[in-house]
Amino acid sequence: MRTLTKNNGPLYWVVLAGTLVLFTAAFLLPLVWVLLGAFKPPGELARQPPTILPETWEPGAYADAWNYMDLGRFFLNTFVVAIGAWAVQMAVIVPAAYALSKLRPMFGNVVLGLMLATLMLPSTAVLVPVYLTLTDLDLLNNPAGIWLPAAANALNVYLLKRFFDQIPEELLEAARIDGAGTWTTLVRVVLPISRPILAVVSIFAVVAAWKDFIWPLLVFPDPARQTLSVALQRFAPDTPINLLLAGLVLASLPMVALFLAFQRHILAGLTAGGVKG
Amino acid sequence: MRRHVTAYGFLSAALVVFAVFSWYPIARGVVLSFQQVNFVTSPDWVGWENFERLFADPLFAVAWRNTSYFTVLALLIGFGVPFLTAVVLNELRHAKGYFRLLVYLPVMLPPVVTALLWKWFYDPGPGLFNSVLRGLGLPAPQWLDSADTSMISLVLVITWANMGSATLIYLAALQTIPGELYEAADLDGASLARKVWHVTIPQTKFVILMLLLLQVVATMQIFTEPFIMTGGGPEESTVTVLLLLYRYAFYYNDFGTASALSLILFAVLGVFSFLYLLITKKADG
Numbered sequence A: 001m002r003t004l005t006k007n008n009g010p011l012y013w014v015v016l017a018g019t020l021v022l023f024t025a026a027f028l029l030p031l032v033w034v035l036l037g038a039f040k041p042p043g044e045l046a047r048q049p050p051t052i053l054p055e056t057w058e059p060g061a062y063a064d065a066w067n068y069m070d071l072g073r074f075f076l077n078t079f080v081v082a083i084g085a086w087a088v089q090m091a092v093i094v095p096a097a098y099a100l101s102k103l104r105p106m107f108g109n110v111v112l113g114l115m116l117a118t119l120m121l122p123s124t125a126v127l128v129p130v131y132l133t134l135t136d137l138d139l140l141n142n143p144a145g146i147w148l149p150a151a152a153n154a155l156n157v158y159l160l161k162r163f164f165d166q167i168p169e170e171l172l173e174a175a176r177i178d179g180a181g182t183w184t185t186l187v188r189v190v191l192p193i194s195r196p197i198l199a200v201v202s203i204f205a206v207v208a209a210w211k212d213f214i215w216p217l218l219v220f221p222d223p224a225r226q227t228l229s230v231a232l233q234r235f236a237p238d239t240p241i242n243l244l245l246a247g248l249v250l251a252s253l254p255m256v257a258l259f260l261a262f263q264r265h266i267l268a269g270l271t272a273g274g275v276k277g
Numbered sequence B: 001m002r003r004h005v006t007a008y009g010f011l012s013a014a015l016v017v018f019a020v021f022s023w024y025p026i027a028r029g030v031v032l033s034f035q036q037v038n039f040v041t042s043p044d045w046v047g048w049e050n051f052e053r054l055f056a057d058p059l060f061a062v063a064w065r066n067t068s069y070f071t072v073l074a075l076l077i078g079f080g081v082p083f084l085t086a087v088v089l090n091e092l093r094h095a096k097g098y099f100r101l102l103v104y105l106p107v108m109l110p111p112v113v114t115a116l117l118w119k120w121f122y123d124p125g126p127g128l129f130n131s132v133l134r135g136l137g138l139p140a141p142q143w144l145d146s147a148d149t150s151m152i153s154l155v156l157v158i159t160w161a162n163m164g165s166a167t168l169i170y171l172a173a174l175q176t177i178p179g180e181l182y183e184a185a186d187l188d189g190a191s192l193a194r195k196v197w198h199v200t201i202p203q204t205k206f207v208i209l210m211l212l213l214l215q216v217v218a219t220m221q222i223f224t225e226p227f228i229m230t231g232g233g234p235e236e237s238t239v240t241v242l243l244l245l246y247r248y249a250f251y252y253n254d255f256g257t258a259s260a261l262s263l264i265l266f267a268v269l270g271v272f273s274f275l276y277l278l279i280t281k282k283a284d285g
Helices: A010-037 A060-068 A071-103 A108-120 A123-136 A144-151 A154-165 A169-177 A182-193 A195-211 A214-219 A228-238 A241-261 A263-272 B002-032 B049-056 B058-078 B080-091 B096-108 B111-122 B128-135 B150-174 B179-187 B192-203 B205-219 B224-229 B241-251 B255-284
Strands: none
Touching: A010 A241, A010 B080, A010 B096, A010 B111, A060 A071, A060 A241, A071 A108, A071 A144, A071 A154, A071 A182, A071 A195, A071 A228, A071 A241, A071 B002, A108 A154, A108 B002, A108 B255, A123 A144, A123 A214, A123 B002, A123 B241, A123 B255, A144 A195, A144 A214, A144 B002, A154 A195, A154 B002, A169 A182, A182 A195, A195 A241, A195 A263, A214 A228, A228 A241, A228 B111, A241 A263, A241 B096, A241 B111, A263 B096, A263 B150, B002 B255, B049 B058, B049 B255, B058 B080, B058 B150, B058 B205, B058 B241, B080 B096, B080 B150, B096 B150, B111 B128, B111 B150, B111 B224, B150 B205, B150 B224, B179 B192, B192 B205, B205 B255, B224 B241, B241 B255
16 A cells, blocks of 8 residues: 555654654653553642652552442442443344344334434533433433433444345245244344444444433432532542542443454444545 | 234333434423523523523633534644554554554543643643753743633643544545556555655545544533633633533523523534535445
8 A cells, every 4th residue: 555655764664663653652641641540549649740650559450449439339330320221232233223223114214314313413502401301200310311312323323224225035935935034034134134234233232321411410410329420520629639540441441442442443443434534 | 923022122221212312302402492490480482582691691702612612622633642642553563452452541531531631730830741842941830820721721632532432533534545556656656745645645535534523523522621721711711602502501500591501502503513424325325
C-alpha cells in the first residue's frame, strides 16, 4: 500500500519516535500517574512539587477504598445494569431485525423507517418525557428503568438487519425443507453465522451501559441501588483523595480488561458498525 | 397471512419498547412544552408561557452562548487533532497496535472516571498539569477555577476522552485511498501539504463531514463533564444547555419549561441531524 510519504530516510524515524513519545505522554502517563497516586498518602499527594514514585507506599488504599465506598455493592449494581441491558436489548432487537430482514411483513419498511427516525433525535431531547414515563411505570430504582429504554436501539437493529440481509435465502430455505420452524431457523442457522456482528453489537451494548451516567443518575435516586459512576461522583467531594483515586482505578478495570480481551472486535466494530463511537 | 402474523410476533417486543420509550416520549415532550406540570394536580395548558419563562431567564442566553462557544472550541481542537493524528499514524509502519491501543484506551473509561481524574490533574496547586508547567518554568493557569479557562479545560477533557473513535475511523478511511493517487501526485512533484490537500482530504471528505456533524450533535449535548467538574461555574461560565435543562427539571421540578428547552435544542440539533442523514444517504447511493 502506498501512503503519503515513502516511509524511509531519517525523517521517518524522527516522526515515529516523536509520535511514540507524544502518545505515551498523552495517553499512558496520566493513567500511570493515577495508579501511582493511589499508593501515596494524602499528605504526600498535596505536596508541591509532587513526588514521582510514592515515598511511602500505601498499598492498602485499594482495599480501604473498597470498604470506605462499599464498592462491592456498586460493582454488583453496575454488572446487573450492564448485563441486563445487553440481554434485554438482544432479546428485543435480534428477533426484530430477523423479522424485518427475512420475514418481511407488511409495512416492515414503515416500521424500520420509524425506528431509524429516532436516530435523528438527540438522546437528551427525550430526557424529561422518558423520565416521566419511567416514573409513571414505577420503574425508578429498578434496573429495568435502564434496560427497557436502552433496548430501543435503532442503530443496532439496523446493523443486525443489514448483516442478516446478506445471508443467502437458500440457506433458510434448506432449513425450512428440513422441517425447521421460523424460530429454529433463527437460532440454529442465522445466529451462528452472525457471530461477528453479534459480538460487536454486544460489546458496544455492555460498554455503553457501563459508561452511562445521566440515565443511572435519574433512574436510581436510592443510593443503595446506584451504579459505580453515580456513586463515585456522589462520594468524590468527601472522600480522601488517595481512596478516590483507587476507586476510580478499580471502576475502570473491567472496561480496560474488556478492551484488552476484545480489542480486535472493538476496533473492527468501530468502522464496520458505522460511525457511532 | 401467517407469515405476517409470525413476523409481527417477532417484532412485538421491539414495537413495545420503541413505542413506550421512543415514539410516545417524542409526542409527550411536545405536549409537555405547553403545559405546567407538577405531580399534585393534573397538568394545565399554559400556551407559550414555558417558552416566555425561558426567554426571560438570563441563563438561557448564557447557556446557549456557552454551548456554542464550547462547540466551536471542540471543533477547532477536537476535530482537527484526530484527523491529523490519523494522517500521521497512517504513515507509520511500526508499533501500529500500540498506537491504536493507546488512542482508544480513554474511550473505554467511564466519563465520570475521566472527569474526576482530570479534575485532579487540573488542580491549580499540586495538580499534574501545573506541576509539569511549573517544572518547565511556564505560567500555571487556573484551569477550571477561572471563567476564562474553564471551557477550554472541558474541551481538552472530552477531546482526550473521545478522540480514539474518530482517529480510528479516519484511519480506516485513509486506508481505502488508492495508492496510485499518491503515485500520480508524486510524478507531478506535489509537496506533502499539496498531497494532503488535493488527495487525502477530498478522498475522505464524506467521513470527515459525517464525523463533523456527529461531533456537533454530541458536543451540543455536553452534560457529564460540566456537571461533575464545574457544576456550571465559575460565574456560570460552563452552564450548558443541558445543564440548564437538568436544573429546570430536577432542581425546580419544572418539567414543562425543561421540555420547552428540549424542544428548542431538538430543533437546533435537528438541522445538523438532517444534514447528517442527507450526507450518509448520498454516500450510500
